[in-house]
Amino acid sequence: DVVMTQTPPSLSVAIGQSVSISCKSSQSLVYSDGKTYLHWLLQSPGRSPKRLIYQVSNLGSGVPDRFSGTGSQKDFTLKISRVEAEDLGVYYCAQTTHFPPMYTFGAGTKLELK
């Protein structure tokens, strides 16, 4: 099974600061169609997860362009420029390339206020 490793487990930031979160996969996430099915989700406190970025770098509907995703093969990064209070919560990466047998999530990165 594919293992997704996120770092760091937590981040303390000040409003307006920029941060990056890393997600590494145990296998390449390039599918047979040439696309890479690596996504980023945000779970705000007390809320259900929301997909921010799909297929490495595509912003979801209504997601501000302060969020950006980069990477390829097994190594991916989510960057948040100019963090705002509404950005606080737990960020998850997720792969949907290797299905079946399953979708796999990273363990999450908790973004907190400094």
Next chain:
Amino acid sequence: EVQLVESGGGLVQPGSSLKLSCVASGFTFSSYNMHWIRQAPKKGLEWIALIYYDSSNKYYADSVKGRFTISRDNSKNTLYLEMNSLRSEDTAMYYCAKKALAYWGQGTLVTVSS
């Protein structure tokens, strides 16, 4: 607007059964694969089941295979998860999600305890 509304959760004893529902609106339900994903208290996300748009294929995580059954009724825009032989480790918030994790419901809480 896409909406997914889960229901059916509750407190049950180990070994018992429960059936969750997820009512979809705002999109053509019968055209999309659907998922169940769960989150144990203070833990990360775990994908548990997928059903194709036409019910032709179903997939399960090893942790629930043989105990849980995913199904859907496209005439009612409703996704189901029938859970049997429940264990304490099945205690979690259960979310339904649309294809590629694009949309999530608010979740329904299942607590398995004596």
